[in-house]
Each structure stands twice: as structure tokens, then as C-alpha cells.
Amino acid sequence: MAQVTLRAPLSELCGGRSHEIEGATVSDVLAALEHAHPSIAGWVLDEQGRIREHVNVFVNGTHGVAETQVGPDDRVQVLPAITGG
Amino acid sequence: MAELLVGTKKGLFRLEGDAGNGGFEVTARAFAGQSVEYAMRDPRSGRYLASVTSWFYGPKIWVTDDPAGEWQQAEGIALPEGEEQALERIWVIVPGEADGVLYAGGAPGPLFESRDGGVTWELNRPLWEHPTRSDWSPGAGGLCLHTIAPWPGDPQKLLVAISAVGVWLSDDGGETWRHSNTGIVPEYVPEDARDNPIQHCVHDVRRAPGRPERLFMQFHGGVYRSDDAGETWLDVGEGLPSDFGFPVVVDPADPDSAYVIPLIGAEDRTTPGGTVQVWETRDAGTSWTARGEGLPARDAYLTVLRESFDSHGEGDGLELYFGATSGEVFGSADAGANWAQIADHLPPVYSVRTA
Numbered sequence: 001m002a003q004v005t006l007r008a009p010l011s012e013l014c015g016g017r018s019h020e021i022e023g024a025t026v027s028d029v030l031a032a033l034e035h036a037h038p039s040i041a042g043w044v045l046d047e048q049g050r051i052r053e054h055v056n057v058f059v060n061g062t063h064g065v066a067e068t069q070v071g072p073d074d075r076v077q078v079l080p081a082i083t084g085g
Numbered sequence: 086m087a088e089l090l091v092g093t094k095k096g097l098f099r100l101e102g103d104a105g106n107g108g109f110e111v112t113a114r115a116f117a118g119q120s121v122e123y124a125m126r127d128p129r130s131g132r133y134l135a136s137v138t139s140w141f142y143g144p145k146i147w148v149t150d151d152p153a154g155e156w157q158q159a160e161g162i163a164l165p166e167g168e169e170q171a172l173e174r175i176w177v178i179v180p181g182e183a184d185g186v187l188y189a190g191g192a193p194g195p196l197f198e199s200r201d202g203g204v205t206w207e208l209n210r211p212l213w214e215h216p217t218r219s220d221w222s223p224g225a226g227g228l229c230l231h232t233i234a235p236w237p238g239d240p241q242k243l244l245v246a247i248s249a250v251g252v253w254l255s256d257d258g259g260e261t262w263r264h265s266n267t268g269i270v271p272e273y274v275p276e277d278a279r280d281n282p283i284q285h286c287v288h289d290v291r292r293a294p295g296r297p298e299r300l301f302m303q304f305h306g307g308v309y310r311s312d313d314a315g316e317t318w319l320d321v322g323e324g325l326p327s328d329f330g331f332p333v334v335v336d337p338a339d340p341d342s343a344y345v346i347p348l349i350g351a352e353d354r355t356t357p358g359g360t361v362q363v364w365e366t367r368d369a370g371t372s373w374t375a376r377g378e379g380l381p382a383r384d385a386y387l388t389v390l391r392e393s394f395d396s397h398g399e400g401d402g403l404e405l406y407f408g409a410t411s412g413e414v415f416g417s418a419d420a421g422a423n424w425a426q427i428a429d430h431l432p433p434v435y436s437v438r439t440a
Contacts, residue, residue, distance in 0.1 A: 009142075010142075039158075042142075042143055042145070042162075042163055043142040043143065044142070046143060046163075046171035046172075047163040047164050047165075047166055047171050047172065048164075048166065048167070048168065048169070048170070048171050049166075050171070052141065052142065052143055054140055054141045055141055055142070080140075080141040081141065083140065
């Protein structure tokens with residue numbers, strides 16, 4: 001299973017920074033994370049299942065998109081983008 | 086002691102103080118760094134509700150009994166799965182007439198209803214799935230459902246307004262909807278294109294509680310009045326320095342009394358001539374009088390957004406409060422005759438509501 005790392009406030013909503021999650025793609029992993037922790041429903045993925053515009057996902061340190069492949073030993077980091085105003 | 090809930094670009098601020106002497110202070114802040122489009126206190130339950138849009142994690146409604154304490158995320162604030170669009174933000178939250186009922190409006194045009202005081206919400210499907218929806222167009226602020234005006238004592242009657250679509254009326258508690266923009270002139274489209282009944286950039290509508298069929302509207306260009314529950318509209322903006330603006334407020338004690346804050350529009354959207362003035366009518370819009378004593382009189386180019394003007398009380402003791410995107414909040418304890426600045430240096434103000 002992939003090792004998913006979160007930052008606050010997502011880590012607080014999920015009860016910790018690190019989570020073992022199974023999924024073949026970034027989209028699958030995030031959906032499985034949401035399923036395991038319904039408290040983040042709507043936070044990382046919108047109601048249509050799309051990664052929110054200002055959330056970045058990295059797989060083994062490389063920026064990923066919904067379709068990026070994820071292996072069982074991969075590291076998936078979910079971070080807020082460097083945006084705002 | 087007055088309590089104000091000020092939604093800003095950088096969180097929610099509760100201000101408490103005495104409108105008579107202008108001595109207000111910040112007594113609570115929540116959602117630091119996040120946009121709080123709107124916050125209100127339900128007078129029936131005492132519960133606070135806030136619409137918060139995280140730049141990163143999307144729009145939510147939060148509820149609490151103590152704005153300085155923990156907030157609980159409400160459930161059901163989302164559009165139906167399997168559609169193209171996602172919820173962008175919640176613009177307004179309004180108590181309904183039935184026990185425990187609240188309504189929330191947002192972008193891209195949804196109306197939500199809660200029957201448990203704001204803890205859980207459900208999309209109003211008849212309006213969301215209205216056959217005309219594919220023809221709805223957004224205004225500069227998006228396709229926002231920003232006005233919800235229940236009818237005092239009758240939970241079946243409801244008025245909502247969407248920019249840039251127009252006014253919608255329901256007589257059956259939201260089961261069916263019909264648009265109602267007769268008399269409103271959208272001067273921003275060519276004359277030969279004004280027949281379209283759903284292209285109206287309504288900015289705000291307030292109902293006179295003592296005479297519910299009386300409504301005042303601030304339009305994108307024009308101030309209107311309805312005497313027939315929103316079925317038809319009459320332009321009453323003559324005499325104002327500009328017929329552009331965002332919010333409108335009514336005096337609950339007098340259905341002929343209303344207040345607007347004109348802005349030079351639509352390209353500028355600042356107070357005319359660098360002078361901040363609230364304009365008052367006491368004769369249902371036949372005439373308007375400037376009320377600016379104590380407000381900035383020169384070099385003040387403020388923008389006051391649609392949810393940033395509210396009142397408390399009525400008659401001669403009517404308290405009025407408004408905030409600007411430049412971070413000031415002003416208040417009057419005498420129906421607009423005299424004003425004082427009650428907060429400065431806040432983040433851009435998105436909404437002001439009395440609690």
C-alpha cells in the first residue's frame with residue numbers, strides 16, 4: 001500500500017499525518033483515503049471527484065495528477081498549493 | 086451592547102460595542118486566513134453559522150454556539166455527484182419561517198435548505214433542475230444566489246434572487262419556481278435584446294417585514310420597488326447620485342423607509358466623488374436624502390459589497406452598520422443621522438450582519 005502523508009488541517013481531520021492507503025492511481029488513492037476518513041469528504045476532492053485546484057499531490061517527490069500511477073511502495077504527499085492572496 | 090459578525094477575506098471577526106459611542110472591539114476571530122463570505126446568528130436558536138471558502142479545500146458551512154470556540158462542519162453542502170460543476174461558495178444564510186429551517190444560497194446558483202438548524206443541508210432540486218437553468222449567465226461575482234427573502238408567517242412563500250438571472254418566486258415552499266422580473270430594465274444589454282426574462286443582474290433585495298408585499302431592490306443599474314410581492318418592479322432610483330450599488334436595507338418599522346449606498350458603476354464601483362454617503366428614502370423611493378454625518382467626506386473611494394450592510398432595531402433607534410473592502414466598518418445608532426467608524430484595518434470586508 002502507498003504511504004500517504006498529510007499536513008494540517010487534513011492530518012487533524014484524519015487522525016494523523018501518515019496513512020497506508022491502497023490504490024492504482026492518485027485518484028484511486030485519494031478516493032480510498034476519503035472513504036477511510038469521511039471527515040475529509042469534499043476537502044481534497046470536490047463532489048465530482050476532481051482534485052481541488054489549489055491542492056498539490058506529489059508521488060515520490062514528483063508532481064502528480066489524478067491519473068498518475070501509484071505503486072504499493074510509493075510515497076504520496078498531499079499539500080496545499082503555493083497560492084492565495 | 087451590539088454584536089456584529091464581520092466576514093472578511095481573512096476570517097470572521099466578531100465586534101461588540103455600543104453603537105451610540107462607537108466603542109467597538111474585536112471579541113472573537115475564527116477561520117484565520119480563510120474567506121468568510123457570510124456569517125449570521127439564528128435569532129431562534131442563538132446558533133452561529135458561517136460560510137467559509139478555503140482557498141485550498143473548498144466551500145463549507147460551519148456552525149457553533151460560541152464563535153470563540155469550536156465550530157462543527159455542516160453536512161450536505163455540495164452539488165449532486167455526477168454533474169459537471171462543483172460548489173464554488175455559499176453567499177448567504179437566512180432563517181426560514183418554519184421551525185429549524187434555514188436556507189443557504191451560493192454559486193453556481195444552488196439553494197440549500199436545512200431543517201435541523203443548519204447541521205445538515207439538502208439541495209433544492211426544483212430550482213437547481215429548472216428547465217431554464219442552461220440559459221442562466223453569471224455576473225462578475227459568478228452565478229450567485231445571494232438573496233433569500235422568506236415571507237413573515239408563511240413558510241410557503243419565498244423569494245430568491247440570482248445574479249445575473251433575476252428574481253424567482255415560490256408559493257409552495259420551493260417545490261415550484263417562476264421568474265419575476267417584469268419592470269426591471271437591464272440597460273447593460275441592447276434594447277432589442279431585453280426581452281429575455283432571465284438576464285437580470287439583481288444585486289440585493291430586502292422585504293419590509295411589516296408589509297411583506299413591499300420589497301426594495303438594488304439592481305446592477307437601478308433601484309427598484311415592488312408593492313405586489315415581487316410580481317412587478319418600479320424604478321425608484323431617481324435622485325440618487327448613482328443607481329449602481331450592492332446592498333439595500335429597510336427599516337422594519339416603516340415599509341416606506343429604505344437605505345442604499347450608491348457606488349459609481351459599473352466599471353468603478355467606488356463611492357462617488359470620494360465621499361461616503363448612505364442614502365435614505367422615507368417615502369418609498371419618491372425622494373432620497375444623503376446621510377453622511379460622520380462618514381469620510383473626501384478622498385475616500387470605498388467599495389461596499391452586497392452583504393456588507395445590515396440593521397438592528399427599528400424606527401428612530403434603527404442601528405445601521407456597513408463595511409468596506411478597504412477594511413473599515415461604520416455604524417449609526419440613530420437611523421443614519423450620525424455615523425462613527427467602529428473598526429479599521431480589518432481585511433477586506435465581505436459581509437456584515439447584526440447578531
